[in-house]
Amino acid sequence: MFYIFTEKFNRKRRLVEISAVFITAITILTIRLSILQIYPSEKVQSSYQNHQEENISNINYMILDTNGKDLMKYDKKYVLVIDTKPFSLNNYEETLEDLMALNFIMKSENPEFNYTEIMQKSGKIYYNISEDTYNKINSLKNIKGIYTYITDEIDTKKAWSISNMFSKILDEEHQEGSLEGEVFNYLKANEKPKSEFYLDDRAVYAKQSVSISDNNKNLKLTIDKDIEDKVRAVLDKQEYSYLNNVGISIVEADTGKIRVMVQKDESAANINLGMQQIGYEPGSIYKVITLGAALDMGLININNTFMCSGKICKEPHGQLSVEQAFEKSCNDIFAQIGSKVGYEKLMEYSEAQGLYDRVLNLESGNRNEAKGVKPSKESGINNISIGQCMNVTPVQMLGAINTIVNNGVYEKPYIVESILDKDDNVVEDFKTDKKRVYSETTAKLIKNSMRQVVIKGTGIKAYIGDLDIGGKTGSSTGNEGQTHGWFAGYFSIGEKNYTMVVFTPEIEAMKGSNNEELGGGDTAAPIFKDIVKTLNMRE
Numbered sequence: 001m002f003y004i005f006t007e008k009f010n011r012k013r014r015l016v017e018i019s020a021v022f023i024t025a026i027t028i029l030t031i032r033l034s035i036l037q038i039y040p041s042e043k044v045q046s047s048y049q050n051h052q053e054e055n056i057s058n059i060n061y062m063i064l065d066t067n068g069k070d071l072m073k074y075d076k077k078y079v080l081v082i083d084t085k086p087f088s089l090n091n092y093e094e095t096l097e098d099l100m101a102l103n104f105i106m107k108s109e110n111p112e113f114n115y116t117e118i119m120q121k122s123g124k125i126y127y128n129i130s131e132d133t134y135n136k137i138n139s140l141k142n143i144k145g146i147y148t149y150i151t152d153e154i155d156t157k158k159a160w161s162i163s164n165m166f167s168k169i170l171d172e173e174h175q176e177g178s179l180e181g182e183v184f185n186y187l188k189a190n191e192k193p194k195s196e197f198y199l200d201d202r203a204v205y206a207k208q209s210v211s212i213s214d215n216n217k218n219l220k221l222t223i224d225k226d227i228e229d230k231v232r233a234v235l236d237k238q239e240y241s242y243l244n245n246v247g248i249s250i251v252e253a254d255t256g257k258i259r260v261m262v263q264k265d266e267s268a269a270n271i272n273l274g275m276q277q278i279g280y281e282p283g284s285i286y287k288v289i290t291l292g293a294a295l296d297m298g299l300i301n302i303n304n305t306f307m308c309s310g311k312i313c314k315e316p317h318g319q320l321s322v323e324q325a326f327e328k329s330c331n332d333i334f335a336q337i338g339s340k341v342g343y344e345k346l347m348e349y350s351e352a353q354g355l356y357d358r359v360l361n362l363e364s365g366n367r368n369e370a371k372g373v374k375p376s377k378e379s380g381i382n383n384i385s386i387g388q389c390m391n392v393t394p395v396q397m398l399g400a401i402n403t404i405v406n407n408g409v410y411e412k413p414y415i416v417e418s419i420l421d422k423d424d425n426v427v428e429d430f431k432t433d434k435k436r437v438y439s440e441t442t443a444k445l446i447k448n449s450m451r452q453v454v455i456k457g458t459g460i461k462a463y464i465g466d467l468d469i470g471g472k473t474g475s476s477t478g479n480e481g482q483t484h485g486w487f488a489g490y491f492s493i494g495e496k497n498y499t500m501v502v503f504t505p506e507i508e509a510m511k512g513s514n515n516e517e518l519g520g521g522d523t524a525a526p527i528f529k530d531i532v533k534t535l536n537m538r539e
């Protein structure tokens, strides 16, 4: 026996590296293995199972984008399993070379690895291995009682991304009537995907199959992964590294489908939904609603003129038309316009477009979408008309601004598109609410005013010569003297119209400046422009 071994040793120069100690160990082992093989005890022969199952994912449904692409970020975990009973049937004549190779490969992964210890154990032993080790071990076809598999683990670093939040639906308690609760009912009977391994008559796990329950359902979101990936790449640019966080939400204008909901720092609580917050002051982007209500009620005409004497504005703007007041974001004039509308009517228009209430209806665990805070009448119409004394979420403003882009019809933004069966047939299609808020004429007038803001007003940093985009800047007071910056606007990709809200929370207040718009105009508007340019680039 030792003669055969030595001959093999000489033939294979690479095995020279293996120490004498190891050779002795393997020799002892092969003797022991061969004894087991030649005289298998009744117990060994009868009690090993010929079939094993392993979970290959720690989530038992898929989260797909609108085009069917997998939205989850997984860490792949590679695993080697040694099933000790069939493994003990290995003998030197058949598998010595493979056993030595396995030992060599596993020693480099884990210096503690040794067969003597394995032989003393019972049941299955699991080893986490590298991808490289996984591939090497898979080329060893003759070893009895081993198999490998890959399991998907959710990347938890981006805990607050939309897809990560939706990955926890089966693990958390949901409020009755919440979106998660609704989705839970479709997914609760799902079983975890498994890999199955079968022993052949040589005690080798030669056959493997993946089993996914026929009854499993998957979740399809309205998100477009390709667009989201491009938006993330913009946010990761060095030039925005001075911003701790930026929230981007994009909705398809005529359907209300949210195509993008990302933030620069996905490890922070979701800002687009105001989670763990009560929402944020919208500041001047709220002027879109004040203007919409006044025009729609026929209280003003876009060319009427008003006087800014600098009561609220730091410097008086003098006499301006309504359109000019919108371009310059004049507070005095918007306070006057809001006073014409009145508190009750302004609240009616605001609530008709989803403000001060949950849009997606997400409510589970500590992940509660903020409802926002409706201003009280006592706050004063001057303050309310310019977006102060209230809280909203970026996704609420996304829906409200989109009413203008969608010709006056509010489409409540939504994010769950459908529930699919395992063959991608639609089990349940999700729809959204829509209602007309403004006349088409009103919407067109405001859209044109948003265009002027970008051409010559406070949003000039979003201007792109050859693209039709428009929007409104805003900045508002955050915690401890910090400012929130906003830019909400419209753009197109090909024939499709979109609304986007860029939100930059907690930026340093711009000191020594007379322009109250610097917050959103300087931080959010350039990002809006960058994203629109990127999305319109031909590949």
Ligand SMILES: [Zn+2]
Pocket (backbone or CB within 6 Å): 308, 309, 310, 313, 315, 316, 317, 318, 329, 330, 331, 332, 333
């Ligand atoms: Zn003014």
